[in-house]
Amino acid sequence: MHVDIGNALDAEPRLTRAALERLDERVADAHDRIERGRADAAHGYAALNLPDTVDPDAIRAAVDRFDDPAAVLTVGIGGSALGAATLTDALGGDIDAYVLDNVDPAGVDALLDSLPLSETVVHVVSRSGTTAETLANFLVVRETMADAGVDWTERTIVTTGPEGNLRALAETHDLPALDVPAGVPGRFSALSTVALPVAALAGHDLDALLAGARDEADRLAGSLFDSPAYAYGATCYALERRGAGVNAMMPYAESLDSFAEWFAQLWAESLGKDAIGQTPVRALGATDQHSQLQLYRAGPRDKLVTLVRPRERPDRSIPETDLEGLSYLGGGSLGALIDAEFEATEASLAAANCPNVRIEIDCVDERGVGELLYGMEAACVLYGELAGVETFTQPAVEWGKRAARGLLGGGDFEEAAAVGEKRSLVID
């Protein structure tokens, strides 16, 4: 992963090289804490050890029993789903990969109707085995398979914690079951048993994914000027402190659209606490130049734009044309066009004094994606250290979970009662 922070300096909000150099002492301290956390396999920090602790052979063995599936369906939500979506969208693969990560009845029905159920592998992921959305969806999937005459016990694999419903179910029905890694929050679990089974089913090279991640791990160092991941994390932190409350993640590759969504969870849930934390915004180049760029260039100076691209990509030539004013396109290629737009957008943001960072990987392949995901995770952990937040918890989501359970009659009625006290001012 190559990180270029040149355009993040001396823009607005103003971050100077001297300020980053002063911050570097704190980066060194934070790196020490991170390394101690990794050495102790402490909660959260253990995620940064995954390239060495995950066992790709066990994952391959667990999915080996499925003969030539046509599709794989991940049933999970949040960190239990976004990793798989990120890997399969980025890398394509031999089979169709779907995610069931919402409980919208119309969406669930449409997806299940479109699946070749008898040739689909279902991967159910929930650490606790009680996540309401995931278990409700799994119950529906199981029933749909049974109704279609498909033996769900032959087509299901689970990844879960040591106890709970999914573990019990796996034992009862002799399902292949993998362990969620200990000490790894869901949003840091893409490079583990949570998402890698899907990558294995899709025919991807798990070893190359982990090697890419390991490369990035090897570059963590006591100075942000020596580590791409820390350079990014420290720059984001320093810019947020100076007023860049928004971080627009804008990959120039369709296949990295889900990566931006994965990043948004990583950033929001890890850093959004104690009244601080950058708001991640998902964008897509070149498309969103025609949607969001006006705001980024001319709106409030509260933004960092992160531009991501592969250095190499497959290409497609543009036919020669005599259309008026378009001869410059003909004989070129779509790849040259999107790369020109990338550089033009980067320069146009710089010309408008909007700080931006360029992140490049060599190629959207297993190694590049491994680098990118690990790099962003390490950047996030460093940012959390510098900001002094509890990077690895998400306490603010509990209230709503209890309220929803109460509304459905499952307990926790105190929060549910508060729902009934809603203040309304309806205009219709």
Place this chain on the structure above:
Amino acid sequence: MHVDIGNALDAEPRLTRAALERLDERVADAHDRIERGRADAAHGYAALNLPDTVDPDAIRAAVDRFDDPAAVLTVGIGGSALGAATLTDALGGDIDAYVLDNVDPAGVDALLDSLPLSETVVHVVSRSGTTAETLANFLVVRETMADAGVDWTERTIVTTGPEGNLRALAETHDLPALDVPAGVPGRFSALSTVALPVAALAGHDLDALLAGARDEADRLAGSLFDSPAYAYGATCYALERRGAGVNAMMPYAESLDSFAEWFAQLWAESLGKDAIGQTPVRALGATDQHSQLQLYRAGPRDKLVTLVRPRERPDRSIPETDLEGLSYLGGGSLGALIDAEFEATEASLAAANCPNVRIEIDCVDERGVGELLYGMEAACVLYGELAGVETFTQPAVEWGKRAARGLLGGGDFEEAAAVGEKRSLVID
């Protein structure tokens, strides 16, 4: 459209009912300006007349020549694509609808490979006929069809301005051609010839879409307390003035995911200027409760969350279960679950003092979607009036367009030269 701003008041940032009542005088003035603009069919304001000025018969007639297509492909970008995506994602339809709105070679190839080209209608949309991405993609689509032995002139319809490449092409090859509406910026053109041909091909009721929009138009009034659209626009404006620089648009319906993207363009490109403008963030309920909610509840107090849902939706029952701790789900339904999560999230934001607005439509059908799109457009126009920005222009995107053209050898070399002056500080 039903708008409930009760939870937007007395939260943080703090907006009081009294402040809204004071603002209402300015809403009355703004409404007068908007009505005058509509009466004069002035640039931009003309968009709010579309329910009366668009001719659905002409649109239906233009697409009638295509016998039973299996798919429709919109080739456009920004406002020329997002309206069609929004309508077909929301409403489903009889045929598969795709959008080619990026120039990523891998993405273009994958999409074209998957299309039944001989049964696909291609709708090319560009006002000028020179939009680089759209024309490059169209040249590639045309070549791909020719290579597959498909006569592209039999399968193409264009929507464009009175002059330019696409108009000339339509005349040369006798293609069905529709006019982009005069005075209507792309991001306000969903309810026009720009997106409705695709809705017609998908079998949707254009009259019901326009009737929904007309209903909302009829409710524009000189007080925000009498008009749902203005209530929303004024609340967003007043909250931004007080520090809510972020507006998270979070529909609780998978089929409205593209709507959130359409809204993001509407908001960003219309209001993001002169160093002001709310940053739109796309979210999706219930999924993003497991991704963004931590930040919304516990992060900086710079956010408004807009929760959107249909009052009625198709449902799917959840099978009874004896799984531990989950009996409360069994025998219920996914619809009840997602609605409980909606209300729980709304209350959890309120309990954390995060301002939020509830927007409901009766149903995700033509009428409801017509109301929603028109309502958001009118809200945006009102916000622009209150903020004193040029709602209907997007000057900040021109620099990058010129730079990209220059990099590809098409002129405008001054900006291209600036691209070459990039300041780099690479860590890799």
